[in-house]
Amino acid sequence: MKVLKFGGSSLKDGASMTSVGEIIASDSEEKVIVVSAIHGITDSLLDFMSKVRREEEVQQFIRTLRDRHLRLLTEVAGSMDVKQTAVSQLSAQLVRLERILYGIIYLEELTPRTRDLVQSFGERMSVIVMSAMLQEMGVNAVPVEADELGIITDGTFGSATVDMENTRSNIAPKIYEMFKRQETPVVTGFFGKTTEGYITLLGRNGTDYSASVIANAIDADSLEIWKDVDGFMSADPKVVREAVPIGQLSYEEAAELSYFGAKVLHPRTVEPARAKGITIRVKNVFKPNYEGTAINPKGVEGNRTIKSISSMPNMAMIKVYGAGLGSKSGVMSEMSTMLSDAGIVVYSAATSQTCVSMLIEERDLKRAEKVMGEAKKGVVDRVESVRDVALLCLVGEGLGQKEGIAGKVFSIVASNGVNVSLISAGASTVALTFTVKRKDLEKTTKTIHQEFFGG
Ligand code: ASP
Numbered sequence: 130m131k132v133l134k135f136g137g138s139s140l141k142d143g144a145s146m147t148s149v150g151e152i153i154a155s156d157s158e159e160k161v162i163v164v165s166a167i168h169g170i171t172d173s174l175l176d177f178m179s180k181v182r183r184e185e186e187v188q189q190f191i192r193t194l195r196d197r198h199l200r201l202l203t204e205v206a207g208s209m210d211v212k213q214t215a216v217s218q219l220s221a222q223l224v225r226l227e228r229i230l231y232g233i234i235y236l237e238e239l240t241p242r243t244r245d246l247v248q249s250f251g252e253r254m255s256v257i258v259m260s261a262m263l264q265e266m267g268v269n270a271v272p273v274e275a276d277e278l279g280i281i282t283d284g285t286f287g288s289a290t291v292d293m294e295n296t297r298s299n300i301a302p303k304i305y306e307m308f309k310r311q312e313t314p315v316v317t318g319f320f321g322k323t324t325e326g327y328i329t330l331l332g333r334n335g336t337d338y339s340a341s342v343i344a345n346a347i348d349a350d351s352l353e354i355w356k357d358v359d360g361f362m363s364a365d366p367k368v369v370r371e372a373v374p375i376g377q378l379s380y381e382e383a384a385e386l387s388y389f390g391a392k393v394l395h396p397r398t399v400e401p402a403r404a405k406g407i408t409i410r411v412k413n414v415f416k417p418n419y420e421g422t423a424i425n426p427k428g429v430e431g432n433r434t435i436k437s438i439s440s441m442p443n444m445a446m447i448k449v450y451g452a453g454l455g456s457k458s459g460v461m462s463e464m465s466t467m468l469s470d471a472g473i474v475v476y477s478a479a480t481s482q483t484c485v486s487m488l489i490e491e492r493d494l495k496r497a498e499k500v501m502g503e504a505k506k507g508v509v510d511r512v513e514s515v516r517d518v519a520l521l522c523l524v525g526e527g528l529g530q531k532e533g534i535a536g537k538v539f540s541i542v543a544s545n546g547v548n549v550s551l552i553s554a555g556a557s558t559v560a561l562t563f564t565v566k567r568k569d570l571e572k573t574t575k576t577i578h579q580e581f582f583g584g
């Protein structure tokens with residue numbers, strides 16, 4: 130029993146969808162398929178919502194969506210009855226979406242709740258096309274919507290966390306029932322619902338996370354995340370031409386890399402699989418025989434201290450000054466709570482007696498300045514920001530224990546004339562993170578890669 134996830138980049142056109150279909154059809158094991166929206170659809174839903182004003186625009190937009198899905202459907206499903214069922218299922222979704230979009234116009238209001246609901250339609254449509262293709266290939270595929278199935282979330286619109294207990298008791302029996310009927314569920318990724326029934330997204334690229342949640346819930350033997358890349362690499366191949374693929378990672382290494390900028394997996398994907406000891410395999414749709422990256426408890430590969438370098442280029446530092454700030458108990462946690470309440474993630478932090486520095490994404494800087502400005506109340510004297518910061522993250526199991534690694538890294542970096550600041554080595558035993566000026570990111574990544582991987 131396994132779970133297979135396919136992302137939008139593999140659901141682009143008839144040819145890529147057929148590659149996906151062949152992977153699924155060639156494997157007779159019981160499985161759940163989890164899919165993202167067709168390539169580009171989530172973005173177009175987002176974009177359209179933010180600027181729609183007139184009813185005619187809605188009609189035009191719905192027509193575009195219909196055409197795109199019907200064209201794909203025609204490419205992958207030839208037989209009349211399969212196609213007809215899919216067309217009427219698609220129409221039902223489009224009617225619902227159209228009404229919601231009119232609602233936005235009439236109310237002149239776009240709430241986080243509506244924003245999440247609208248975006249869920251990308252996946253609601255893709256599972257229909259996908260199932261039709263699989264039926265055509267002889268797989269007894271059935272489209273399933275995550276809210277119907279019962280993926281329950283905590284209600285944070287835009288980036289919700291799944292309530293695993295509730296979700297498991299909802300979905301496991303339904304999926305086992307489907308297996309008994311020899312059906313292959315094709316489930317929408319990306320969203321769940323609150324206990325009240327409101328649709329909540331799991332964050333951009335959240336389908337990886339959905340798939341891991343389902344794998345956990347049904348006690349799958351493995352989880353396969355199919356992408357259009359070879360898996361995790363030793364560095365971003367766009368920056369370091371010599372980057373090599375990584376065959377094995379531990380859960381912790383994969384989680385750190387994903388959190389700190391490697392775009393391979395949604396950052397939350399590891400957790401549900403790890404809780405059940407399920408191996409995650411990241412594989413390439415266009416090279417199905419290539420082994421990709423396996424993520425499991427062992428994750429050992431060779432004796433490299435550093436396995437991979439990831440980075441986040443668009444960071445900023447917010448520095449909060451106040452006399453005796455560092456020794457006032459609770460100040461630090463109060464500040465990070467205020468920021469997280471505003472939806473701002475603090476990636477790293479450092480304190481001194483008079484200053485707390487926090488690393489955030491640059492796009493959050495304006496809001497962070499505002500929030501910290503409000504925190505003044507006698508504790509904070511002034512707030513300063515540093516833009517154009519980049520974060521580097523070096524990952525390797527045992528990196529935390531090996532003496533002198535941090536020293537070695539920083540001396541290499543320094544010998545290139547690059548200044549390092551905000552270092553965090555203790556937070557995880559498998560990751561070493563530090564920041565440099567954005568303009569130095571590429572050079573630093575290349576130098577470190579050269580030193581530890583050669584080539
Ligand atoms: N379709 C959603 C997105 O584009 C979710 C996903 O791709 O996993 O973010």
Ligand code: MG
Nearest residue numbers: 136137165334
């Ligand atoms: Mg996507």
